[in-house]
Amino acid sequence: MTDLARDRRTSRPGRAVVWVQVAFLIAYLMGSFVVLILAAVRADDLGAILHPGLERLGDPKDSLPGVGPDSLVNPLVWIFGGCRLIAWLIYPIGIAMLLLGAATLAHTWRSGDRRTSLQLAVLTVIWLILIALAATPYGNGLLRWLLD
Template identity: 65%
Template sequence: MARVTDVEQVRRVPAAGRAVFWTQFALLIAYLIGSFGILILAAVHVGDPGAVLHPGLDRLGDPKDSMLIGPDSVWNPLVWIVGVCRLIAWFVYPLGFAMLLFGGATMVHTWRLGDRRTFTQVAVLTAIWLILIILAASPYGSSLTTWLLD
């Protein structure tokens, strides 16, 4: 029988698992804004929705021309946010492989600790990063990256 003074053991979620999850999530959102967000803006800007499936300079023009986020100045925070997101999209390979390594190591760690919720969250995001790396290695992904680098 439990006494009133006994305190239940509260199982704490490891901080490393949460940190990796939120890092993967934040970088995923930034990548999506910096790649597909800019791609969709460019397709809307030129009035060619089919260009989303075939990104390139011939159909979409310069990616910088489609970023209509207000005055292009150093003091506009949206310019900085979109610029950082675009930079993240440029480095999809090293960033994606880092997310796979951190995700894999965190999955092993959280599985051993018995933290199934964090394990599942990190596993889903790691799988999404794997899909993004495969997509980036495809002809579509290489043409998207080439267009973004212009």
């Protein structure tokens, strides 16, 4: 049994990059699609999820969850503000996550940590898909709506 425990290799840099990619992925999804869905529900126009814009959804700031006072001491204001900032910066953050994941994937694969390698591969592909989605007219419309 101890031989199996010793045989198992783990890559600390790989696991750290997995956590960073997951954290930025959750923040991006909260800052873009959660805000979009909340705006569509608030406007009672679920079709606007496929065509986001000011004329159908209004200002995206109005769709942020307003639990508690809207002041700088409310942690939700900071959390959703940071998530919106990550959604605004999808191109540089997405490319950084893609490059970081690809570089760490090679190191993790060579070190023999297959589980972390698989997680890195899946997350890197997800970031590639998100960058490609952001480059489409839909992603461009979503980004323009979020920036207003």
